[in-house]
Amino acid sequence: MPLILETIVTTLSQEGGVHLVPFGLIREGDDYVLAPFRPSPTILNLDANPCFCASSPRDVRVIAGAVTGRRAWAVVDCDRIRGKRLADSFGHAEFAVAAVEDDPTRPRYRGRMVHSAAHAPFIGYNRAQAAVLEAAILATRLHRLAPDKILAEMRYLAIAISKTAGPREREAWDWIEDKVAAHLGTDARILAAADAA
Ligand SMILES: Cc1cc2nc3c(=O)[nH]c(=O)nc-3n(C[C@H](O)[C@H](O)[C@H](O)COP(=O)(O)O)c2cc1C
Structure with a gap:
């Protein structure tokens, strides 16, 4: 089984609207694959603006909130891509889409990491x-x-x-x-x- 990291993924629409959702990122070599099921606003955003950001939230309410209709969590600008990252995170990584494998059910977007940064010490699981x-x-x-x-x-x-x-x-x-x-x-x-x- 590949390593899958559970993250908060943020993408931007053409108009600049932020879409924030939990996704598992699948590690493949040095890249991370994002595989959203259709239909999905994330897919529309990636097709319009082929990059995404993955953040590790310090507050798990972001994860629970995003799947229960509470998506208005604070974000700030990314450093290297046209995108936003979660404001309160242990760290984040920015990805440019390097390849797309289209699929009628679950397309795969291969993300190449262009930047990463740590923002808070991570000292243990709860x-x-x-x-x-x-x-x-x-x-x-x-x-x-x-x-x-x-x-x-x-x-x-x-x-x-x-x-x-x-x-x-x-x-x-x-x-x-x-x-x-x-x-x-x-x-x-x-x-x-x-x-x-
Ligand atoms: C921790 C976690 C990981 C998830 N990973 C995926 C995933 O890899 N692919 C997927 O389609 N949905 C995944 N989901 C479900 C999506 O977050 C959820 O269905 C979301 O609404 C889909 O995004 P969309 O709004 O862009 O369609 C995951 C949910 C959680 C809580």
């Missing part, structure tokens, strides 16, 4: 942050997964949230629980139900 990341991925696959599988995974991830979440991770989790409950019904609430009991 289980609740990892759980929010996994739950956010689940939240983008609700229509493709069986309800039992979604619930089983959410129940497991909730353990790390209840033991190690700070206020930001808990808020991020609640946004995801809301989305899962909107899809599966209020019985799908795990921590919100425990709080109410």
